[in-house]
Amino acid sequence: MAIRSVSRARVLVPVGLLVAAGAVAAALQGQSGGVESRPLLSVVTDTTSSAPPTAIPVTTPTATPTAPTPAASTGAAVAALHSAVDRAEGAVSVAVTDLGTGQSLSYGGPGHDFATASIVKLDILAALLLRTQDLGTTPTAAQRDLATTMIENSDNDSATGLWDEIGADPGLDAANARFGLTATEAGQDGYWGLTSTTADDQLRLLRQVFTDESLLSATSRAYIQELLDQVEDDQRWGVGAAASNGGYEVKNGWLPRDTDGLWVINSIGRVERDGHELLIAVVSDGNPTDTDGVDLVESVARAAAEALSGN
Template sequence: MSMRSVSLTRMLTLVSVLTAAGIITVLLLQGHSSAAESHARMSSVADSTSSSAAPASAAAPASAKPSAKPKPSATAPAAPAANAALRSAVAGANGAVSVSVTDLGTGRSLTYGAPGHGFATASIVKLDILSTLLLQAQDQGTVLTAAQRSLATTMIENSDNNAATALWNQIGQESGLNTANRRFGLVSTSGGTDGNWGLTSTTAADQVRLLRQVFTGDSLLSSASRSYVQGLLGQVESDQRWGVSAAASGSDYAVKNGWLPRSATGLWVINSIGMVQRDGHELLIAAVSDGNLSESSGIALVQSVARAAADSLNGS
């Protein structure tokens, strides 16, 4: 082969290599351009959704109807609204008043009036003192002594203050009461200090929680303890049967009342708690009040709110 032929062959080979390289470069540039455009499109989508509260894929279509609110569970009935009589009674109180009621059969419940207000218990704390005493005895594997039972009887049935003081000291005063109440599930009750058990602070809702410990099987108290307390509450002396008993449809009820004139103001604390039978329903009711002008006006107030709250459960 001549030198001229060799040179021509090398030249043609070089041209082929350069041509191929150019094609590859074009392909690479085209690929880079496509990837860049794709990234740009993705960035544009991201920018368009970044100012929204949710990604576009999670947003509801403009024509979509809002989802329905979940229906109340059968095990958690919707709370009834306070009726006109209850609203009027609470609004007309000279001081503060609150009522809480639970239907043990239906599970419906209502608490109304004075949210966040702590009420002095006066003598309704005597039920709490006895419940604490019984819980402590259960913890120790013992039963109440004859002396303790005698004190408990006069404390509940006659609302005797000396008996209450004796048992208050035996349970460890406010420390013992507060410890038991935490176990009972009371969340807004604090024992009175310096021996002043009547100044224990509570709410209507907490008092219904305490009543559940006495009147239902969902309780830390034994069946024997519950029956014992129920018997005493059903035998309070006749002049102390006012209060939530006004909501009963007959004479089947168990109550404990409290009344206390405040020395600083001359105004009355009037409270009532208990279980009543109303039209075939067992209701736990607590009505607590303070700032009443007189004992009689306070009694009328708690009786009116107890009746109205019971009616509200039935939608009347």
């Protein structure tokens, strides 16, 4: 299960049509055929006002939710998402939240744990910064150099170096417990790319990076965001396909499994979509090729954003 000799997938798909979805869950009830393994899509607006001190809620509204759209438009958006997820040859799951409306959507991959591949590098960096905050210090110059190549170039040796700095798998698990990631388990024996996770947990991690409802300081969050914004060009595929104006920050992961040769393809990040600020996580496995996986992830990201954003 080596993770240090993985080729890079290179696809960037243009943005699709924008359709709002205020009544998505109800519309999906009418879908039929081939959905036995898929959960009904849920769109939730969280109105809770508090959370445990070390856990971050998945959604917290900061504005009035978008008004429901006509049933025809909602049905089209839901059908597009259903179709995008159902075409997966393996498993795929998506979670998205609108930071303006507070609405969130989660769909696909019920009960399935996904290997992170290189998206865990964002988690490793977040754990490192939390550790330095606890110690009342800042990352050293050497740690910053490793963080830059780990995020911007997805360098595996740099990730291994910082993995050791955070205390390997026990260190990541401890940080994730504080971040509120309840379904993520760090890879063992140095195989950080085999950390298991879910789309919902990756959305919780993104909230740590992109909102002030975070254990990370404003300085730490700004540092991570800057690195995500400078990911090298051939790795700027994935959830960015849902952006409407080119504005997005992203971290991707790709890994051919030794057991069957099938590909893990994941993408997480923040996108700007017609005035909406969305956090999106798409995780998948069982893809025949890396290109197939990238196409799947991008189509699911666009469809989920369309179903949630409202325009």
